[in-house]
Amino acid sequence: MIAGLEDVRSGYDVDCDVVVVGSGPGGAVAAANFAEAGLRTIVVEAGPVVRPEDMTRAAPLFLARYYWEGGLRMVAGDAPGPAMGGRCVGGSSVVNSAIMLKLPQWVREIWSREDGLGPLLDGAELDRAFERVFRACRVAPTPLAVMGRRNEIVQRALSHQRVPNGPLPRAVHGCEGCADCITGCHEGRKQSVDRSHLREPAERGAIDVMTCSHVDRVDLRGGRAVGVSGHVVDPVTWRRGGRFRVRAKRVVLAAGAAHTPVILLRSGISGRGLVGGTLTAHISVGAFAIMDEVVDPWVGATQGWGAISPDIRGLKYEALWAAPSLIGVNWGGVGEPWLRELGDMKHAAVVALVYRANAWGRVRVGLGGGPRLSLRVPTADVHTLMRGLKVAVDGFLGVGARYVSAGMTGVPERFGTPREAEALLDRRIRPRQVKMTFNHLFGSCRISADPRRGPVGLDGGVRGVDGVYVMDGALFPSGSAVNPQATIMALSDVLSRRLAGLAA
Numbered sequence: 001m002i003a004g005l006e007d008v009r010s011g012y013d014v015d016c017d018v019v020v021v022g023s024g025p026g027g028a029v030a031a032a033n034f035a036e037a038g039l040r041t042i043v044v045e046a047g048p049v050v051r052p053e054d055m056t057r058a059a060p061l062f063l064a065r066y067y068w069e070g071g072l073r074m075v076a077g078d079a080p081g082p083a084m085g086g087r088c089v090g091g092s093s094v095v096n097s098a099i100m101l102k103l104p105q106w107v108r109e110i111w112s113r114e115d116g117l118g119p120l121l122d123g124a125e126l127d128r129a130f131e132r133v134f135r136a137c138r139v140a141p142t143p144l145a146v147m148g149r150r151n152e153i154v155q156r157a158l159s160h161q162r163v164p165n166g167p168l169p170r171a172v173h174g175c176e177g178c179a180d181c182i183t184g185c186h187e188g189r190k191q192s193v194d195r196s197h198l199r200e201p202a203e204r205g206a207i208d209v210m211t212c213s214h215v216d217r218v219d220l221r222g223g224r225a226v227g228v229s230g231h232v233v234d235p236v237t238w239r240r241g242g243r244f245r246v247r248a249k250r251v252v253l254a255a256g257a258a259h260t261p262v263i264l265l266r267s268g269i270s271g272r273g274l275v276g277g278t279l280t281a282h283i284s285v286g287a288f289a290i291m292d293e294v295v296d297p298w299v300g301a302t303q304g305w306g307a308i309s310p311d312i313r314g315l316k317y318e319a320l321w322a323a324p325s326l327i328g329v330n331w332g333g334v335g336e337p338w339l340r341e342l343g344d345m346k347h348a349a350v351v352a353l354v355y356r357a358n359a360w361g362r363v364r365v366g367l368g369g370g371p372r373l374s375l376r377v378p379t380a381d382v383h384t385l386m387r388g389l390k391v392a393v394d395g396f397l398g399v400g401a402r403y404v405s406a407g408m409t410g411v412p413e414r415f416g417t418p419r420e421a422e423a424l425l426d427r428r429i430r431p432r433q434v435k436m437t438f439n440h441l442f443g444s445c446r447i448s449a450d451p452r453r454g455p456v457g458l459d460g461g462v463r464g465v466d467g468v469y470v471m472d473g474a475l476f477p478s479g480s481a482v483n484p485q486a487t488i489m490a491l492s493d494v495l496s497r498r499l500a501g502l503a504a
């Protein structure tokens with residue numbers, strides 16, 4: 001059963017064997033496994049169900065309803081920037097580009113060496129978890145038929161720079177190439193976890209999903225979890241409804257790297273300062289090319305083509321598009337110059353760079369009770385990112401771009417030649433000059449064999465309390481170097497199957 005706002009508005013008090021907080025990639029996989037093991041499972045989700053008819057290219061409206069803080073959640077620090085996150089059944093898997101890549105072997109080795117995760121990562125169990133997840137989400141390379149000119153130009157630009165590239169594997173079946181992933185998938189082609197993991201068990205009554213229900217805290221008695229409590233919230237008006245309580249001996253937190261530590265902190269669980277204290281993120285920038293030819297960038301899979309840098313470990317390139325009302329912020333300007341630039345939009349191709357930087361920071365509880373995020377990004381990592389950006393800019397120029405822009409301050413607004421783009425290699429560039437985004441957040445409740453490095457043990461349990469587990473992106477000891485959703489799901493699969501006593 002999926003309970004909507006009208007079912008929960010005045011509050012409720014229910015019980016079950018295990019309550020899962022958050023219905024994103026981590027939570028959905030865990031809930032499906034608990035249900036498979038015959039445990040009575042309730043998923044509590046702050047956001048609503050997004051129906052295909054709710055999806056709209058009017059991006060600000062969509063973001064206001066289905067993203068945390070209307071899509072404007074910010075990370076403070078020396079390079080302030082947005083960290084978007086979905087607030088709906090399915091979490092960010094509903095609003096992301098569905099790229100699914102396995103955790104690289106070299107990151108597995110770092111996690112095993114530094115945090116003792118060998119018992120989780122070294123055997124065949126994690127590989128089987130990836131296989132299960134990929135099958136359930138119907139992961140396949142993006143078909144060439146839906147690439148469109150924009151993805152093709154990115155392919156040519158990467159090949160020009162001799163960066164090996166290819167179609168990105170995504171959790172999509174029958175993509176129509178509408179470039180609208182960030183505002184949902186109107187035709188229901190994206191295999192977000194509401195579809196791949198929650199729908200079927202909810203329909204047969206094995207899982208109850210309580211939507212529009214914001215968990216405030218874990219309820220504890222004598223150091224043991226006895227459930228969670230919170231308040232109902234109308235996703236459109238933000239008005240508060242009644243209070244609710246879900247009683248369960250096992251509480252699985254999967255509210256995402258920003259919110260899971262907030263719930264723990266508000267419950268008085270700080271893990272000696274480690275809860276929220278080791279936030280990290282991939283850092284991301286974009287290169288915007290204006291071609292002579294008409295590209296019609298709104299045609300083609302949102303992120304259909306990409307590459308892993310052969311020279312810079314931990315750097316990825318991905319073609320990108322978003323609704324014009326969102327991507328337009330990168331053009332800026334007013335009056336006639338703005339109108340001229342708007343006309344250029346149909347000639348645009350965009351590549352995003354995602355880098356596993358050593359960014360470290362913290363999640364605190366903000367004034368309104370939500371997350372307050374901050375990160376420090378090392379200058380040396382920004383210089384490495386700039387090296388990667390130079391490759392992308394040169395690639396676009398090499399395949400005929402009229403100009404390329406990176407939207408940074410302190411360097412020319414437009415690069416017309418590779419020589420001009422050498423400004424990107426200036427060692428005086430500082431993090432705050434770069435317009436970064438942080439959509440891949442992790443590590444705020446690290447899993448580690450070493451209790452001095454992470455508040456979560458190798459069984460996913462939070463140290464110092466009984467019956468509280470974490471199964472989402474908050475667990476990562478450091479960046480995954482590739483898009484994180486598949487690894488979040490696979491880790492959650494391993495931990496939840498073990499907890500539920502299911503065969504690996």
Ligand SMILES: Cc1cc2nc3c(=O)[nH]c(=O)nc-3n(C[C@H](O)[C@H](O)[C@H](O)COP(=O)(O)OP(=O)(O)OC[C@H]3O[C@@H](n4cnc5c(N)ncnc54)[C@H](O)[C@@H]3O)c2cc1C
Pocket residue numbers: 021022023024025026027044045046047083084085086087088089090091092093095096097098099100101182213214215216254255256257259260263439440441471472473474482483484485486488
């Ligand atoms: C625009 C965008 C594009 C991306 N593209 C990709 C991609 O192509 N591939 C990829 O691998 N990754 C991508 N990512 C990242 C990926 O989507 C996230 O890393 C992943 O979804 C995190 O999963 P999670 O389960 O940890 O948390 P989330 O997906 O954030 O899910 C957490 C859920 O918990 C709910 N919740 C939070 N607080 C509470 C509370 N107090 N009470 C109740 N419920 C709560 C939230 O509403 C949400 O539904 C993208 C992210 C964004 C924003």
Ligand code: SF4
Pocket residue numbers: 172174175176177178179180181182184185186187189190300301302
């Ligand atoms: S490009 Fe369009 S059809 Fe394809 S997955 Fe994204 S939103 Fe769905």
